[in-house]
Amino acid sequence: MASLRLDGLAHRTLAPVDLALAAGEQVFVSGPSGSGKSLLLRAIADLDPHQGEVWLGTEARSQMAPPLWRRQVGLLPAESFWWAETVGAHLPLIQSSSADAERLSGWLAGLGFEPDVLDWSVTRLSTGERQRLALVRLLAQTPEALLLDEATANLDPGNRDRVETLVEAYRHEQAAAVLWVSHDPEQRQRLGGRRFIIRTGRLELEPETGWT
Numbered sequence: 257m258a259s260l261r262l263d264g265l266a267h268r269t270l271a272p273v274d275l276a277l278a279a280g281e282q283v284f285v286s287g288p289s290g291s292g293k294s295l296l297l298r299a300i301a302d303l304d305p306h307q308g309e310v311w312l313g314t315e316a317r318s319q320m321a322p323p324l325w326r327r328q329v330g331l332l333p334a335e336s337f338w339w340a341e342t343v344g345a346h347l348p349l350i351q352s353s354s355a356d357a358e359r360l361s362g363w364l365a366g367l368g369f370e371p372d373v374l375d376w377s378v379t380r381l382s383t384g385e386r387q388r389l390a391l392v393r394l395l396a397q398t399p400e401a402l403l404l405d406e407a408t409a410n411l412d413p414g415n416r417d418r419v420e421t422l423v424e425a426y427r428h429e430q431a432a433a434v435l436w437v438s439h440d441p442e443q444r445q446r447l448g449g450r451r452f453i454i455r456t457g458r459l460e461l462e463p464e465t466g467w468t
């Protein structure tokens with residue numbers, strides 16, 4: 257359980273951002289294509305050059321080894337990368353105890369998969385299956401904060417609802433801060449939380465929710 261705080265975080269197209277998410281808080285970020293939403297998430301995850309600092313609770317990103325930071329601040333990219341042969345080969349850690357295995361099957365079932373999905377070859381995965389399974393793979397690391405880049409962009413309404421339900425459950429159980437990039441105004445409305453927009457290189461609260 258940890259808060260997430262951006263302190264003057266800036267990247268190539270974005271003016272410095274100061275933003276604090278309480279532990280368990282969810283916020284949405286929207287903005288036109290190319291406005292810098294994905295780069296913002298990548299900067300928070302320390303995957304791209306940027307200025308400023310990010311805090312997870314009292315721990316500064318600059319003081320933490322990058323692999324540990326990226327495990328604790330989990331980024332779900334718009335397009336996931338699968339390198340091993342089977343789905344299950346990407347989830348070896350979580351299968352190490354029966355409690356982990358139970359949690360994993362609960363997540364898979366919640367997203368509409370049978371347990372045999374672990375034996376599936378990654379080459380057969382559809383775009384939406386990849387997206388849902390990438391979320392399970394991310395949660396298996398038990399991140400303290402989630403950065404979701406269009407997590408439901410390729411999904412039909414039923415699977416979109418499943419993903420939203422899983423993210424909400426994880427957020428509540430772990431008190432995880434969730435920063436969600438979404439183009440879908442109904443989704444932002446449905447799930448609640450503060451809503452921001454990137455406009456002309458600045459992150460602003462959406463007008464209907466007031467201004468910072």
Ligand SMILES: Nc1ncnc2c1ncn2[C@@H]1O[C@H](COP(=O)(O)OP(=O)(O)OP(=O)(O)O)[C@@H](O)[C@H]1O
Nearest residue numbers: 268269287288289290291292293294295296334454
């Ligand atoms: N490695 C890079 N080098 C130069 N420019 C880049 C690089 N990566 C991204 N950009 C540019 O930075 C801008 C912001 O990109 P970003 O991917 O963050 O957009 P976005 O808001 O997520 O867009 P979309 O909604 O289309 O996914 C874009 O103009 C993009 O072309």
